[in-house]
Amino acid sequence: MNKFVYDLPCFNSGGETKHMRISYALLLLLVLSGSVYGFTFSVVMTLPHSPIIPKDNPQTxxxxxxxxxxxxxxxxxxxxxxxxxxxxxxxxxxxxxxxxxxxxxxxxxxxxxxxxxxxxxxxxxxxxxxxxxxxxxxxxxxxxxxxxxxxxxxxxxxxxxxxxxxxxxxxxxxxxxxxxxxxxxxxxxxxRTLVTPNSQFDQYLNGDKQAISANAKRGYKIFNDYGCMSCHFGVYFAGPAPGPAYQMGDGFYELFPNYLGSDYDKKYDLTSDDGRVQVTGDAADRYLWRVPGLRNITMTAPYFHNGSVNDLNEAIRIMGKVQLGLNLNDNDVRDIRAFLESLTGEYPEIKLPRLPDTHGLSLQVK
Ligand code: HEC
Ligand code: HEC
Missing domain, CATH: 1.10.760.10 (Cytochrome c-like domain)
Structure with missing residues (x-):
């Protein structure tokens, strides 16, 4: 059972945008439909040990x-x-x-x-x-x-x-x-077996108040207060995960950059790939992207769709600026990073498989 932490994001006055209001509405919908379907949805949840398995492809x-x-x-x-x-x-x-x-x-x-x-x-x-x-x-x-x-x-x-x-x-x-x-x-x-549960943050949600550092606690708070959470929420901090209210195939998209025109656009080439419009052909989808998850984020540099940012601190600073219109100070960046570090989970033990061999022959490549 996921722990219920009902902690709706609240924004500082500079940060609210049209897309965030959509997120608010979505959150409300998820919470309401959750109560109708009898399951618990909350803004922040521990990572389950298994994802939802589609009916037409059961795990064996x-x-x-x-x-x-x-x-x-x-x-x-x-x-x-x-x-x-x-x-x-x-x-x-x-x-x-x-x-x-x-x-x-x-x-x-x-x-x-x-x-x-x-x-x-x-x-x-x-x-x-x-x-x-x-x-x-x-x-x-x-x-x-x-x-x-x-x-x-x-x-x-x-x-x-x-x-x-x-x-x-x-x-x-x-x-x-x-x-x-x-x-x-x-x-x-x-x-679907590649799941990393039991991060320090999950332990914290489960009641161990010492599981994350003071900096991570402040980072979690400002991640919420500044509005990062309006897009990065749910089990994977990627918005709603597949479940009773939100089906596979229902995407959760946001603008990136949300505030166009900062120096970062050019420095990291944030705008030459304009995202979802290439899939739908609808001009309204220009610069829309799926919200990515943030678990294990310290393990997956470089960042963003084009992998143009090598350093997580810089990625956090950019997010503050281009998504929220905020200039995060060094303490903010340090603490948000400490929070993100607490999201690294336990990796499964993977034993290398034996591959079927070709009995003394090499396959020719044509
Ligand atoms: C308006 C929605 C929105 C807000 C607010 C937002 N993000 Fe994001 N975030 C996104 C999207 C969309 C992407 C994917 C961008 C891309 O296509 O490269 C992303 C990407 C990221 C990444 C890189 C992920 C990766 O795998 O490369 C990090 C780290 C991140 N966000 C952290 C934050 C932090 C920290 C904040 C608050 C300061 C924040 N985000 C606020 C929507 C948002
Ligand atoms: C040559 C490099 C490369 C190889 C090899 C490769 N991938 Fe990928 N994979 C990518 C890239 C790049 C993306 C992102 C593409 C995009 O979003 O447009 C991706 C995305 C994915 C995604 C979607 C991830 C998400 O966040 O939604 C899955 C699933 C995936 N790959 C599985 C596989 C599997 C299974 C194989 C082997 C059959 C494989 N990949 C081989 C480069 C590779």
Whole structure:
């Protein structure tokens, strides 16, 4: 059961914007619909040990194990050069440390987000163009700039050429075939196990008042008072997570930059990628982005959709300015950072899988 901390954000007079009022309305809706459906929604919640699992892709040990093999297998990329783990390094923050943008032979403009706790997002990718993990992964498998298999046939051929996979697909999917859907489902099942509960902040919410430092307590307070919480709330500090009131596919978007025209726009190239308008074609969606989660944020530099900011202190300062119109002072930045540091959870122990081998042969790359 999530702990209920009913602590609605309140803004200082300079900070309120149209989009924040929308957040207020959304919060109210969630709280009200929560009481109708008989579940508890609160603005701040401990991270559950498991996300909501979609009905059409139940978790099974065989599927999770297959998903783990696929995740670590570079033969899933067209030239066998990259596994999922190359850009979402689970031995570190689950992200790419800014690496993907610099890959040769691929054009990648955005930073690879962490996959830890990503199952608590109700839409996927920075611009929310995917409505489920399965959909995001299917796109990735075929995307010429990611796994680059480009057609489902090529994926099937590749998997069939690694004979050992068949038995794992059989175990995971019984009569279903080896195809892009089953592959995406297995990978999504594995990703849903990547949860990092029990952060110091969660312990604090559970009643251990000493679990976070005095600076973190003040940071939490001003994070709320200044209005960061109007966008970064809920279990993942990314707005509403999938649940009874908010379904997978219901996105939570905000403007970034909310206040256009600061020096940061140019310095960190915050405006050349205009976000969700590229998905919808609707001018009203210009500079709208999905609100990203903040758990484990100290582990996932560089920051923002373009990975242009290397330092978390600078990212906090920028957020104050471009989202709230505030010049945060050094103490504010220090304390918000201390609060964000307390959000780092316990990473699951991941045992490297054995990958099916090809019996004394190497796969030729064509
Ligand atoms: C070449 C680097 C690269 C590889 C390899 C890669 N990814 Fe990604 N991944 C990215 C980037 C970049 C994004 C963000 C794209 C965007 O938002 O437009 C992303 C986003 C995602 C997301 C959405 C995350 C979110 O916050 O919503 C998921 C899920 C994901 N990748 C899973 C995978 C899986 C599974 C594999 C292996 C099949 C994989 N990735 C391989 C670079 C990569
Ligand atoms: C109006 C909504 C809004 C407010 C208010 C807001 N944020 Fe954000 N935040 C966002 C969005 C949207 C992004 C994603 C921006 C992008 O596309 O790069 C983001 C990104 C971030 C990131 C980088 C995440 C990553 O994975 O790279 C951090 C850190 C952050 N916010 C912290 C804060 C802090 C601290 C405050 C208060 C000073 C704050 N935010 C206020 C909406 C908001």
């Amino acid at each position: 040990p065989a599927k999770i194990e297959l998903g783990k093999q696929l995740f670590f297998d570079p033969r899933l990329s067209v030239d066998k050069s990259l596994s999922c783990n190359s850009c979402h390094n689970l031995a570190a923050g689950g992200d790419d440390d800014g690496m993907a943008k610099h890959l040769e032979q691929r054009t990648i403009r955005r930073s690879a987000p962490s996959l830890y706790n990503v199952a608590f997002q109700s839409v996927n990718f920075w611009d929310a163009r995917a409505h489920s993990l399965e959909q995001a992964i299917t796109e990735h498998l075929l995307d010429k700039n990611i796994m680059a298999l480009q057609s489902e046939n090529k994926l099937i051929q590749r998997l069939q050429s690694i004979k050992g996979y068949e038995v794992y697909y059989q175990a995971a999917f019984k009569h279903a075939k080896m195809n892009v859907q089953t592959t995406s489902k297995a990978l999504a099942s594995f990703i």
